Amino acid sequence: xxxxxxxxxxxxxxxxxxxxxxxxxxxxxxxxxxxxxxxxxxxxxxxxxxxxxxxxxxxxxxxxxxxxxxxxxxxxxxxxxxxxxxxxx
Amino acid sequence: xxxxxxxxxxxxxxxxxxxxxxxxxxxxxxxxxxxxxxxxxxxxxxxxxxxxxxxxxxxxxxxxxxxxxxxxxxxxxxxxxxxxxxxxxxxxxxxxxxxxxxxxxxxxxxxxxxxxxxxxxxxxxxxxxxxxxxxxxxxxxxxxxxxxxxxxxxxxxxxxxxxxxxxxxxxxxxxxxxxxxxxxxxxxxxxxxxx
Numbered sequence: 215x216x217x218x219x220x221x222x223x224x225x226x227x228x229x230x231x232x233x234x235x236x237x238x239x240x241x242x243x244x245x246x247x248x249x250x251x252x253x254x255x256x257x258x259x260x261x262x263x264x265x266x267x268x269x270x271x272x273x274x275x276x277x278x279x280x281x282x283x284x285x286x287x288x289x290x291x292x293x294x295x296x297x298x299x300x301x302x303x
Numbered sequence: 304x305x306x307x308x309x310x311x312x313x314x315x316x317x318x319x320x321x322x323x324x325x326x327x328x329x330x331x332x333x334x335x336x337x338x339x340x341x342x343x344x345x346x347x348x349x350x351x352x353x354x355x356x357x358x359x360x361x362x363x364x365x366x367x368x369x370x371x372x373x374x375x376x377x378x379x380x381x382x383x384x385x386x387x388x389x390x391x392x393x394x395x396x397x398x399x400x401x402x403x404x405x406x407x408x409x410x411x412x413x414x415x416x417x418x419x420x421x422x423x424x425x426x427x428x429x430x431x432x433x434x435x436x437x438x439x440x441x442x443x444x445x446x447x448x449x450x451x452x453x454x455x456x457x458x459x460x461x462x463x464x465x466x467x468x469x470x471x472x473x474x475x476x477x478x479x480x481x482x483x484x485x486x487x488x489x490x491x492x493x494x495x496x497x498x
Contacts, residue, residue, distance in 0.1 A: 222383055223366045223452075227438045230455070275460050276453045277366070277382035 216290055221297040222277045234270030236260045237282045264288060271295075310336030311420045311480035315488075322488050323426070324495050330426035332487055335472070338421060339394040341401060343378070343386040344411040351408035352384075358397075358404045362386055367450040373466040379451040387415070387462070387474075419462070420480050422487065425470040428494045433471060435490050437463060457486050 216228040242248055242256055261267065267287050272280045283295040312319070312334040323331035345352035347364070356362040361370045363380035371377035376390040376397065390397050401412045424432060430441050436457040440446060451464035459482065462474035475483050 229438065275455055277385070279382055 216292075218271065218283070219292055219295050220273045220276060220279075221281050221295050222279055223273060226273070226276060230273060230275035232272050232274045234272055234280065237268040237270045266293065270298075308337065310334060311477040312336070312422070312484050315481070315484045318488060319422075319484065322491050322495065324491075325426070327427040328431075328494055330424055330428040330432050330491050330494055332491065333423050334484075335421040335423055337392040338416070339388075339390040339392060339397065340415045340419060341388040341390070341398055342411060342413040342415045343388060343401065344384055345405070346384050346409070349408065349410075351405050351410045354404040354406075355401060355410075355412075358400050359388060367446070367452055369449050369451050369464065373449075373464070373472070379462060379464060381453060381462075389474075418476060419474045420477050422473045422475065422480075422484065423466075423470065424473065424487075425467075426494075427469055428491070429469050429471050432487070432490045432494070433463070433473075436486065439463070441465075443468075456483060459483055459486075 217225045218228055218231050219225045220231075239256075239260070242253075245253065248256070264287060267285055269283050269285055270280055271283050272278070280298045281295055282298060284293040285291065286293060313336070316334060319332040319334065323329070325331070343355055343362075345355055352362065359370065359376065359378050362378055363370050363386065366380060368380045369377055376388065376394070378386050378388045381387055388397070388401070398412070398414055405412045433456065434441055437454055439452050439454040446452070446465055448465055448467055451462060454461065454463050456463070456473060456475070459475060459479045461483070464472040464474065466472055473483070
């Protein structure tokens with residue numbers, strides 16, 4: 215069981231959270247200008263690093279806020295979490 | 304009107320009462336039905352947040368915090384910009400006051416009274432009963448009187464509020480009430496035997 219430090223609620227069990235995939239994937243500025251391959255890459259291709267990985271998580275059973283986390287994919291250790299800009303702090 | 308409306312656990316009131324026991328290792332269960340519940344959303348620091356806080360005598364500022372008192376009107380922290388105000392049944396005037404305070408500003412004042420019902424656990428074994436299904440730490444060092452957290456009881460998301468040394472309120476969604484009442488009836492069985 216991972217203990218995930220929610221930036222709003224403090225450390226909670228992983229069962230209270232849902233995973234949101236890689237963080238900082240920006241929506242294309244002009245989706246219509248993209249080729250099918252580029253669009254496919256935006257939709258489906260994500261990094262899969264061994265080591266530090268910036269991810270999105272949502273505290274579904276708690277404050278229901280999304281936040282970004284930096285996690286080590288080898289040790290599962292959460293190195294840092296930060297509230298998503300725009301979410302109330 | 305009171306004899307017309309039926310609370311989510313009305314049909315189990317006698318069983319909840321029968322399951323209770325007294326003494327240091329006893330726990331009593333009962334439903335507190337029809338409380339007024341008002342969902343509030345306002346960004347901390349905004350004018351609307353300040354006006355809502357004035358009506359309620361303050362809004363909680365961080366996780367676990369509550370304001371007001373369980374006997375009258377209390378407000379629980381759900382998220383940095385989301386709160387739940389609890390008051391006596393049919394407190395329509397409070398809803399109107401809060402709506403007026405929010406005005407046209409961004410935010411919400413919504414009557415959520417039908418969303419949840421409340422089960423109260425009182426007794427020396429109340430914490431022990433809840434600890435069978437709540438992953439949050441309920442020891443007084445981390446969950447003191449007047450604190451409330453969103454957590455789960457068994458598989459069900461609930462709001463858990465400690466209103467006294469040995470008294471807890473479980474705010475559960477009405478559609479899960481039947482299941483959770485039976486869960487609690489099962490959880491308190493061992494205390495019936497020993498006390």
